[in-house]
Amino acid sequence: xxxxxxxxxxxxxxxxxxxxxxxxxxxxxxxxxxxxxxxxxxxxxxxxxxxxxxxxxxxxxxxxxxxxxxxxxxxxxxxxxxxxxxxxxxxxxxxxxxxxxxxxxxxxxxxxxxxxxxxxxxxxxxxxxxxxxxxxxxxxxxxxxxxxxxxxxxxxxxxxxxxxxxxxxxxxxxxxxxxxxxxxxxxxxxxxxxxxxxxxxxxxxxxxxxxxxxxxxxxxxxxxxxxxxxxxxxxxxxxxxxxxxxxxxxxxxxxxxxxxxxxxxxxxxxxxxxxxxxxxxxxxxxxxxxxxxxxxxxxxxxxxxxxxxxxxxxxxxxxxxxxxxxxxxxxxxxxxxxxxxxxxxxxxxxxxxxxxxxxxxxxxxxxxxxxxxxxxxxxxxxxxxxxxxxxxxxxxxxxxxxx
Numbered sequence: 001x002x003x004x005x006x007x008x009x010x011x012x013x014x015x016x017x018x019x020x021x022x023x024x025x026x027x028x029x030x031x032x033x034x035x036x037x038x039x040x041x042x043x044x045x046x047x048x049x050x051x052x053x054x055x056x057x058x059x060x061x062x063x064x065x066x067x068x069x070x071x072x073x074x075x076x077x078x079x080x081x082x083x084x085x086x087x088x089x090x091x092x093x094x095x096x097x098x099x100x101x102x103x104x105x106x107x108x109x110x111x112x113x114x115x116x117x118x119x120x121x122x123x124x125x126x127x128x129x130x131x132x133x134x135x136x137x138x139x140x141x142x143x144x145x146x147x148x149x150x151x152x153x154x155x156x157x158x159x160x161x162x163x164x165x166x167x168x169x170x171x172x173x174x175x176x177x178x179x180x181x182x183x184x185x186x187x188x189x190x191x192x193x194x195x196x197x198x199x200x201x202x203x204x205x206x207x208x209x210x211x212x213x214x215x216x217x218x219x220x221x222x223x224x225x226x227x228x229x230x231x232x233x234x235x236x237x238x239x240x241x242x243x244x245x246x247x248x249x250x251x252x253x254x255x256x257x258x259x260x261x262x263x264x265x266x267x268x269x270x271x272x273x274x275x276x277x278x279x280x281x282x283x284x285x286x287x288x289x290x291x292x293x294x295x296x297x298x299x300x301x302x303x304x305x306x307x308x309x310x311x312x313x314x315x316x317x318x319x320x321x322x323x324x325x326x327x328x329x330x331x332x333x334x335x336x337x338x339x340x341x342x343x344x345x346x347x348x349x350x351x352x353x354x355x356x357x358x359x360x361x362x363x364x365x366x367x368x369x370x371x372x373x374x375x376x377x378x379x380x381x382x383x384x385x386x387x388x389x390x391x392x393x394x395x396x397x398x399x400x401x402x403x
Contacts, residue, residue, distance in 0.1 A: 007040035008398055011112065014121035015128075016048035016069070019056045023234060024313035028142060028188075028210055029121050030060060031383040035390035036119065037061030043115075045108060047100065047128055048072050067111075070104035072128065087166060090173035091131045100128045112136075117183075117397050126182070133181050138397050140186040140208065141178075143310040144195060146171035151307050151330065155242070172199060179203030184397045188311045189334030204400065206393040209334065212316040214382040215292075218374075219322040221367070224297035226261035227360045230323075231302050232291055232314055235277060236270040239308035243331070247304040248279045250349035251356070256280060258357050265298065267291050292321060300324045300344070300359035300366065304352060305331035315343075319377035324366035326355040335381075342373035 018029040036042050037060050044057060046069035057064055075094040086092050093099070100108075108129070112118060120126040120139040149168035153161055178185055179202040186208045187193050193205045231247075233240040244266065255262055263281045271277050271284040278284075288294055295301065301318040303325060311334035318325045319342075325332075326344040339345035344355040359366040379385060 008116040008394065009040055009114065010036050010042045010394070011045060011067070011108075011115040011118045012036065012042050012121065013045045013108070013118065013125050014047065015072075015125055016046050016050055016053055018121055018125075019046075019053035024210060024310075025122070025142065027212070027313060028140075030056065031211070031386070032119075032121065032140060032208070032390050033057070033064060034060040034383075035387040036394065037064045038387070039391055039394065040116070043067035045070060047125055068107070070100050070107070072098050073101055075099040087170055090170070090177055093131050094127060095170075095174065096124055096127055098128055105129055117394060119394070120182075123178075131181070135183065136397060137182045138184040138186060138393055139178070139182045141192075142186075142188055142210075144175060144187060144192050145309065146175055147192065147195065148307070148309040151309070155306055176200055183400050184393050186393050191333060192310075204396050206389060206396065208389045208393060209381060209386055210311045210313045210316060211381040211383045211386045212313065212320045212377075214378065214384060215320060219292070219296060219320075221296045221322060221370075223299050223363060226263055227259060227299045228263050228265050228297055229255070229300050229302050229326075229356050229360075230265040230267065230295060230298040231304075232267040232295070232317065234270070235266065235268040235274060239305055240268065241274060241277070242307050243304040243328075245276050246306060246349075247302060247352070248277065248282070251304065251353040252279055252282075254350065254353035255356050258353075259360055262360065264302075265294065267294060295321045295323050298323055299363060300326050300356055302352075302356060303327035303331040311335065316377065316381045319370075319373045319381060322370045322374045324359045324370045325373070326352060326359060328352070337373065337376070340369070342369060342376055344369065 012033060014029055018026055041063040044066045046066055050066060050069040057066060075097055086095060117136045117138060118134060123139060123141050126139050146168050149164045149171060152164035176199040184204045184206060186206045188208060188210050190207055193207050196205055231244055235241050252264060263283060266284045267288055269287040301323045303312060303314055305312055305328055312331050315332055315335055328347050329345050332343060332345060337343045346352040346355045
């Protein structure tokens with residue numbers, strides 16, 4: 001980061017949920033906050049209940065503290081009139097149905113003069129405030145909402161696709177106006193950056209990839225017998241559940257015919273709540289405190305994701321474990337990897353199953369694929385490697401405000 005006469009002071013605005021748990025969004029929030037703390041003092045405005053997050057925030061650095069919290073209020077937007085307004089007016093307030101009260105908005109605006117920049121973690125946080133322009137601001141969008149709806153257009157029945165089409169139209173129009181609301185936008189992939197450019201977004205857009213922590217020691221794998229294929233992810237999250245259900249129904253029977261002793265291992269909370277995630281030789285392990293011990297026994301990690309937005313943090317996680325990965329092209333979006341070099345990519349059920357079988361039957365080749373992915377991970381997708389991109393986005397915001 002370019003040297004400045006003083007260290008920048010950042011007001012960091014995020015929902016309380018962003019500090020709880022160890023999932024993709026929470027990992028991103030924590031590491032972005034830690035990067036900002038390395039270049040200056042950071043004060044956090046918490047949207048929602050701050051209980052249980054103080055330790056998580058203190059881990060980000062000495063110069064990070066919670067300034068205050070703001071209560072979230074429900075902002076119902078149901079009914080035909082509200083739906084029509086949201087559909088045709090992209091400047092409608094509170095599209096997620098939650099808001100910060102007027103006093104909270106006034107407090108944030110009043111305090112802005114004390115800071116060099118304001119950083120919103122995810123568009124969800126920014127959209128709890130009125131649809132207004134923020135000077136000296138960065139919004140870390142992370143997930144571009146309309147891309148989720150675009151993916152939903154490819155799967156499901158006609159009623160679901162029609163709803164997704166309307167939501168896609170609504171969110172794409174809102175996103176085209178982001179350049180007028182914030183000084184700098186951050187997204188997690190080059191694909192998302194180019195997508196916003198095609199929407200006509202007139203703003204500085206930075207790519208801050210999702211990543212994973214570098215292990216303290218290089219992983220050593222010990223594939224188990226009988227062979228295991230594994231999946232990790234919150235199973236109450238629809239894109240994960242939809243992907244695993246597709247894999248179980250379309251791919252797993254073929255794998256079992258070719259490798260009858262194979263087992264599928266599912267790591268993730270709430271898997272027992274969904275009977276559709278059951279099947280022959282499927283082990284639902286729940287949330288594990290140390291998934292590395294389990295992942296090192298897998299012949300491959302399956303990422304059968306066909307729905308969602310942003311990038312799958314589980315890809316970077318798998319790379320960090322030096323585990324061979326079989327993924328859909330959609331699941332690997334945002335990662336500059338090549339089929340057969342750092343990953344196995346397959347989109348049809350038969351091709352996906354065959355890639356899993358290949359990883360089991362040709363373990364030495366799969367290990368070489370994982371080794372190449374590990375090298376790329378160290379270069380691109382550790383949070384240590386990503387941190388300078390956070391600094392660059394902050395510096396761009398400061399530089400534009402200086403001008």
